[in-house]
Amino acid sequence: MRVIFLGTSAAVPTVSRNPSSIIVDLGREYILLDAGEGTQKQIIRSGIGFGRLSKIFISHLHGDHYYGVFPLLQTLSILKRRKPLEIYAPQGFHNVLLAITEVAPVESSFEVKVFEVRGRTSFRLKGYTVTMFPVVHGNIPTYGIAVREDDRPGRFDPQRSDELGVPLELRGLLQRGIPIKLPNGKVVHPQDVMSPPRRGKLLVYSSDTRPCRSLIEEGSEADLLIHEATYADDLRERAEQSGHSTISEAIGVAKACKAKALALTHFSARYREEDLDRLEKEAKRMFNPLIFAKDLMIYEL
Numbered sequence: 001m002r003v004i005f006l007g008t009s010a011a012v013p014t015v016s017r018n019p020s021s022i023i024v025d026l027g028r029e030y031i032l033l034d035a036g037e038g039t040q041k042q043i044i045r046s047g048i049g050f051g052r053l054s055k056i057f058i059s060h061l062h063g064d065h066y067y068g069v070f071p072l073l074q075t076l077s078i079l080k081r082r083k084p085l086e087i088y089a090p091q092g093f094h095n096v097l098l099a100i101t102e103v104a105p106v107e108s109s110f111e112v113k114v115f116e117v118r119g120r121t122s123f124r125l126k127g128y129t130v131t132m133f134p135v136v137h138g139n140i141p142t143y144g145i146a147v148r149e150d151d152r153p154g155r156f157d158p159q160r161s162d163e164l165g166v167p168l169e170l171r172g173l174l175q176r177g178i179p180i181k182l183p184n185g186k187v188v189h190p191q192d193v194m195s196p197p198r199r200g201k202l203l204v205y206s207s208d209t210r211p212c213r214s215l216i217e218e219g220s221e222a223d224l225l226i227h228e229a230t231y232a233d234d235l236r237e238r239a240e241q242s243g244h245s246t247i248s249e250a251i252g253v254a255k256a257c258k259a260k261a262l263a264l265t266h267f268s269a270r271y272r273e274e275d276l277d278r279l280e281k282e283a284k285r286m287f288n289p290l291i292f293a294k295d296l297m298i299y300e301l
């Protein structure tokens with residue numbers, strides 16, 4: 001699993017930062033978590049191309065998290081995309097899409113499938129499960145997003161396989177979880193030559209939120225927690241009023257989750273890059289490994 005940060009600013013973009021959008025590269029396909037304005041340009045700048053984009057997950061219907069969807073759809077049509085594109089979003093997105101296409105119709109070359117989310121909902125991808133779960137961001141329905149890789153098989157032990165007399169041509173069956181019978185009649189089970197299954201990677205994206213129980217529960221032992229940190233700690237009251245989090249509050253969530261790594265994003269445009277560099281150094285004294293995400297930064301899980 002590979003994460004590419006396309007946009008790391010809050011509602012107002014800056015010279016170096018776009019509004020919210022994150023690529024999660026799953027190998028055969030990639031998905032978008034949010035798509036603020038300018039997302040299509042950031043995809044081009046990242047070099048990943050449009051061909052493997054399969055799904056877009058929108059956390060909530062504030063413009064800096066989904067206004068980039070519509071020009072992206074137009075670009076994909078101009079490029080003659082054929083395969084369907086799935087969009088998962090809170091209730092109301094479908095009406096917005098219909099209204100825009102009615103006022104400014106675009107002849108689409110592909111089908112757009114919209115799935116509206118009401119409450120905690122999970123979706124299956126090949127080898128992964130994506131779960132959208134409610135978080136706390138004012139009065140607007142808002143969802144955090146968890147991407148969980150399926151558990152992987154344990155490691156094969158060739159020495160133990162030799163001791164049991166397993167022929168080379170039958171070892172692949174054991175690695176796929178299928179018991180075999182040896183010529184002497186003895187049955188060898190996969191667990192006889194395989195270590196226990198390995199836990200799949202877990203990526204959790206907070207969306208815009210106050211610290212909340214649902215995020216701590218869904219983010220338990222996450223390999224990477226991506227948490228908004230709109231404000232520095234001196235603006236905690238403003239964060240509370242606007243439904244956002246401060247840097248220390250995001251770190252508190254990561255500690256409560258026992259997250260293995262933390263990436264902070266969604267920084268207010270009031271902060272210059274030198275301000276964020278200073279705040280990052282201070283934050284690393286409270287939690288490590290920690291990064292302040294930047295546009296086009298890549299993180300390998």
